[in-house]
Amino acid sequence: MQAESFLDRIGPETELLTRAATWAGLEAKVPSCPGWTVRRLVQHTTKVHHSTLALLRGGDHATFSFDLPPDEDLFEILTSGAAQLEWALRAATDDLAVWTFLPTSVPRLFWARRQAHETAMHRVDAELAAACGVTEFDPGFAADGLDELLISFVASRFRGVGVPRPFTLGVTPLDVNAGWTVSAGAGGVSSVREVRDGCDLMVFGMASDLYRWAWNRAGDDEVSLRGDMTIADLWRSTFRVGARQPSA
Incomplete structure (x- = not known):
């Protein structure tokens, strides 16, 4: 899959995550992440998006820090961070040189893929917490997630x-x-x-x-x-x- 195909998933998956998390409520337990509440799940996903965004903007992963937003701003920051991440990756070139936690020849593709699957699986977590049914994945995207x-x-x-x-x-x-x-x-x-x-x-x-x-x-x-x-x-x-x- 091309980077653009992964980037096309970040927005929709974030929207589904937000919808399920709102339905469940921030205090709901996340059965697939023992010890976590929906609040922690949304905070985590937001922080992960911003950590990669910081890399794309020239930051150092070793010194990255992120102040978690208050509850009333949490979903807004999640949505805006996902959008900024998508835009930054779309604007990046394939010769972009940034840190990755696994070897890769194309960091832009690596992060597009990783963030798409990160967001997708945490969307599943939110839907499990909401007990509202899990939205099915496109077979090609799911197979790529298995491969990763x-x-x-x-x-x-x-x-x-x-x-x-x-x-x-x-x-x-x-x-x-x-x-x-x-x-x-x-x-x-x-x-x-x-x-x-x-x-x-x-x-x-x-x-x-x-x-x-x-x-x-x-x-x-x-x-x-x-x-x-x-x-x-x-x-x-x-x-x-x-x-x-x-x-x-």
């Missing part, structure tokens, strides 16, 4: 995390021509863009549902599992990628 998680994040984020036993996990969306295999063991975690034979657990479903499942935002009953069912529990416990607890 399974190829880029799993190996880098969890390389140092031990697993109780080795396993292989195959992920196959039924509405997109794509698939992935995650292999985990004492030596670490690796992923490839193919479904290999003999996976210990296969997970099938619509790309939108698999995207949420892999991010621990959907239950096993929302996808189809075949093989060693305990690996689904292992995924949730060992490869937990939910939001971190807020700092004091």
Whole structure:
């Protein structure tokens, strides 16, 4: 996907997030982010948008700071920050040189992709908090989110995390021509863009549902599992990628 395709998602996802968060109320608990309220979720998303915006404006990620807005201004700052972020990324060129937390040859594309998926998954969190139903993702966007998680994040984020036993996990969306295999063991975690034979657990479903499942935002009953069912529990416990607890 091109950067513009990701940027086209930031505004709509922010609007959906705002709508669900308003419906839920700031004090509502976010079931997919234990310990979080909707207030903390919106604050977090707002801060993430502004942190990338600061990078694009020449800031240093190591010294970035952000004063959280009061409740009465929270949604306005979220919306305006998302719009400014989108505009800044649209104005940037592909040779833009800014910091990224994973290796990339095109930081503009990296941040467009990351912020689109960041906003999208936190929109899901807001909708889960509101208990109003989760808006389905476009299959292509969802498949890209799976790819980002399974190829880029799993190996880098969890390389140092031990697993109780080795396993292989195959992920196959039924509405997109794509698939992935995650292999985990004492030596670490690796992923490839193919479904290999003999996976210990296969997970099938619509790309939108698999995207949420892999991010621990959907239950096993929302996808189809075949093989060693305990690996689904292992995924949730060992490869937990939910939001971190807020700092004091």
